[in-house]
Amino acid sequence: MTELETLRHSCAHVLANAILKLWPEAQFAAGPPTAAGFYYDVDLPHRITPEDFERLEKEMRQITQAAQPFERQVISLEEALAMGQRGELAGLGHRSSPSRFKLDIIQNIPENETITLYRNGEFTDLCAGPHVADTSKIGAFRLTHVASAYYKGDENNPQLQRIYGTAFATQEELDRSIELLEEAKKRDHRKIGREQGLFHIDDMVGQGLILWTPKGAIIRQELQNFIGAELRKQGYSQVFTPHIGRLDLFRTSGHFPYYAESQFPPIIDRETIAQLAEEKCSCAELSNRLEQGAVDGYLLKPMNCPMHIKIFDSQPRSYRDLPVRLAEFGTVYRWEQSGELNGMTRVRGFTQDDAHLFCTEEQISAEIRGCLDLVKTVLTTFQLTDYRVRIGLRDPASEKYVGANAHWEKAEEACREAAKSLGVSFSEEPGEAAFYGPKIDFVVKDVLGRDWQLGTVQVDFNLPRRFDLKYTGPDGKQHVPVMIHRAPFGSLERFMGVLIEHFAGNFPLWLAPEQVRVLPISEKLTSYAQTILSELISRDVRATADFSSEKIGAKIRLAQMEKVPYMLIVGGREEAAGLLSLRSRSQGDEGSFPKEIFYERLQEEIKTRK
RNA sequence: GCCGACGUAGCACAGUGGUAGUGCAGCUGAUUCGUAAUCAGCAGGUCAGGGGUUCGAAUCCCCUCGUCGGCUCCA
Numbered sequence: 303m304t305e306l307e308t309l310r311h312s313c314a315h316v317l318a319n320a321i322l323k324l325w326p327e328a329q330f331a332a333g334p335p336t337a338a339g340f341y342y343d344v345d346l347p348h349r350i351t352p353e354d355f356e357r358l359e360k361e362m363r364q365i366t367q368a369a370q371p372f373e374r375q376v377i378s379l380e381e382a383l384a385m386g387q388r389g390e391l392a393g394l395g396h397r398s399s400p401s402r403f404k405l406d407i408i409q410n411i412p413e414n415e416t417i418t419l420y421r422n423g424e425f426t427d428l429c430a431g432p433h434v435a436d437t438s439k440i441g442a443f444r445l446t447h448v449a450s451a452y453y454k455g456d457e458n459n460p461q462l463q464r465i466y467g468t469a470f471a472t473q474e475e476l477d478r479s480i481e482l483l484e485e486a487k488k489r490d491h492r493k494i495g496r497e498q499g500l501f502h503i504d505d506m507v508g509q510g511l512i513l514w515t516p517k518g519a520i521i522r523q524e525l526q527n528f529i530g531a532e533l534r535k536q537g538y539s540q541v542f543t544p545h546i547g548r549l550d551l552f553r554t555s556g557h558f559p560y561y562a563e564s565q566f567p568p569i570i571d572r573e574t575i576a577q578l579a580e581e582k583c584s585c586a587e588l589s590n591r592l593e594q595g596a597v598d599g600y601l602l603k604p605m606n607c608p609m610h611i612k613i614f615d616s617q618p619r620s621y622r623d624l625p626v627r628l629a630e631f632g633t634v635y636r637w638e639q640s641g642e643l644n645g646m647t648r649v650r651g652f653t654q655d656d657a658h659l660f661c662t663e664e665q666i667s668a669e670i671r672g673c674l675d676l677v678k679t680v681l682t683t684f685q686l687t688d689y690r691v692r693i694g695l696r697d698p699a700s701e702k703y704v705g706a707n708a709h710w711e712k713a714e715e716a717c718r719e720a721a722k723s724l725g726v727s728f729s730e731e732p733g734e735a736a737f738y739g740p741k742i743d744f745v746v747k748d749v750l751g752r753d754w755q756l757g758t759v760q761v762d763f764n765l766p767r768r769f770d771l772k773y774t775g776p777d778g779k780q781h782v783p784v785m786i787h788r789a790p791f792g793s794l795e796r797f798m799g800v801l802i803e804h805f806a807g808n809f810p811l812w813l814a815p816e817q818v819r820v821l822p823i824s825e826k827l828t829s830y831a832q833t834i835l836s837e838l839i840s841r842d843v844r845a846t847a848d849f850s851s852e853k854i855g856a857k858i859r860l861a862q863m864e865k866v867p868y869m870l871i872v873g874g875r876e877e878a879a880g881l882l883s884l885r886s887r888s889q890g891d892e893g894s895f896p897k898e899i900f901y902e903r904l905q906e907e908i909k910t911r912k
Numbered sequence: 913g914c915c916g917a918c919g920u921a922g923c924a925c926a927g928u929g930g931u932a933g934u935g936c937a938g939c940u941g942a943u944u945c946g947u948a949a950u951c952a953g954c955a956g957g958u959c960a961g962g963g964g965u966u967c968g969a970a971u972c973c974c975c976u977c978g979u980c981g982g983c984u985c986c987a
Binding site: 333343349391392404407408411418420447451454456464466492496509640643644823851852853857858859861862871873874885890 | 946986987
């Protein structure tokens with residue numbers, strides 16, 4: 303545990319202590335530090351609301367100001383159980399009801415581990431520690447929000463109230479973290495998306511289904527063009543596939559019915575429905591028949607791979623054809639639980655910048671490396687530099703993986719080597735592999751400190767076998783190809799959401815929906831402004847002009863708030879000299895330029911995606 | 913899905929049982945202005961939807977829909 307985590311964990315004890323002073327019957331479960339602060343899970347008939355925070359913080363402050371030392375005490379299992387029975391664990395002394403969650407936790411402590419108590423003042427808690435020397439070391443703290451959580455995260459367990467807070471050694475650090483949170487709130491992609499008209503989610507269309515409005519669509523188109531150009535360099539072929547396919551396809555791939563809960567339910571044709579109605583078939587019966595394959599139907603695709611596999615399999619393949627690289631911006635549909643949905647980052651319909659590479663075993667290494675290069679190019683281009691690389695390996699103890707050991711070893715070694723050649727540090731995490739093969743994930747940290755899994759590269763020995771894919775080798779015999787799944791953005795929706803927050807709506811020039819706005823000082827300059835506008839548009843610049851009767855200050859303010867990268871202010875002086883006055887979103891007034899000089903600078907900046 | 917909070921004009925919000933309001937945005941007119949807000953007028957609402965209580969409901973109760981905060985491990 304780091305020093306800060308220790309401090310926060312200690313603060314969680316102080317919180318529990320304060321809760322007990324107000325509600326002595328409170329029962330506590332776990333109270334650990336988190337990335338942003340700490341929480342404590344509590345079971346209490348009273349519903350704690352933010353209105354209670356002030357009272358709680360007051361109690362907490364009395365405890366921290368008292369500088370109560372944290373005392374550690376080793377006890378036996380018997381003593382711990384006895385104390386739990388008397389309600390003394392996470393308590394202020396004897397209580398009529400036992401500390402039931404703590405008793406449950408004790409049962410799960412391995413036999414050889416020491417059991418320790420920590421006390422501060424009257425408060426005693428079962429705790430492995432460590433803690434700060436005394437409560438005054440918790441310099442500054444604040445309760446932030448309250449939410450519910452299942453005991454041990456299992457939805458079959460009771461729901462507890464989870465009180466969140468944060469703590470620092472000094473008030474200045476706490477203030478800074480509050481400022482950061484406010485900044486993060488301002489950057490929320492849902493807020494900026496609405497303000498700038500980038501996307502819309504409409505109740506009548508459905509939850510988690512994104513409508514890309516004209517400005518957002520421009521950004522998406524730029525993202526697709528960018529990836530498209532990279533793919534052409536790397537020898538990919540573009541394909542298009544439909545949004546739905548027969549259940550048989552997804553039965554063969556294993557998506558149905560195995561992952562049925564995370565899919566939209568199957569679509570059944572009209573005649574079949576009529577026939578089922580005549581038979582008075584119940585919903586449960588229909589569900590069974592679909593599962594068994596007795597009734598056919600279509601599925602909104604949850605993944606693109608089965609479609610791409612069928613393209614690969616549509617003609618005989620020779621080893622000379624490999625690798626075959628099929629790419630598509632493929633839209634997939636997944637049934638996320640309603641509570642999991644969030645703006646653009648967690649949705650039910652999304653478009654992956656997907657591709658599937660079919661290759662020989664010998665080619666795996668080089669193909670993975672190509673994919674990693676692509677992901678790295680993407681992250682660099684978007685200035686997403688705070689990321690880590692995770693290699694998901696098999697859990698040697700688990701039976702859930704398919705395929706021969708020899709294949710796995712080869713694939714894992716290929717992933718490891720490719721990651722090494724990338725020149726970045728990576729972690730290997732057993733148990734994180736897909737069931738069909740190991741994978742390399744790029745986990746990007748956003749402004750809120752949240753992790754987003756964006757780019758992913760996965761090695762797959764399984765699906766080619768399920769679909770009985772073949773190619774003719776140099777030996778004239780049939781061989782099974784290996785598949786690599788990869789998506790450098792992950793999905794366009796999630797990537798867009800992360801980008802909005804990353805840039806706080808200040809998109810780099812090449813992505814900005816409106817790149818330049820011409821601002822004539824008065825109506826007398828309309829014609830000169832119009833000339834400049836036409837010249838920009840003829841150079842493929844996304845430009846508009848503000849011909850309203852507002853004063854120049856108001857036009858600038860509007861353009862600035864709408865985050866237009868460049869404003870061109872034109873008045874009588876510019877018209878007379880054939881100049882334009884440049885104001886940039888980030889630098890402000892940059893002075894006058896001859897038109898052609900500015901146009902060249904503009905086009906260069908767009909081309910280089912700076 | 914579950915727990916909690918919330919839903920008033922395009923947006924941000926006020927209004928806690930008695931005639932639905934403010935600011936910005938919009939529209940119209942005047943103004944023609946030099947680097948973050950010119951002035952005036954006009955228009956805009958089934959108070960998320962449905963049901964109930966009441967002489968009377970944005971306001972109280974119930975249901976539905978939606979949004980937001982959470983829900984791996986965690987002494």
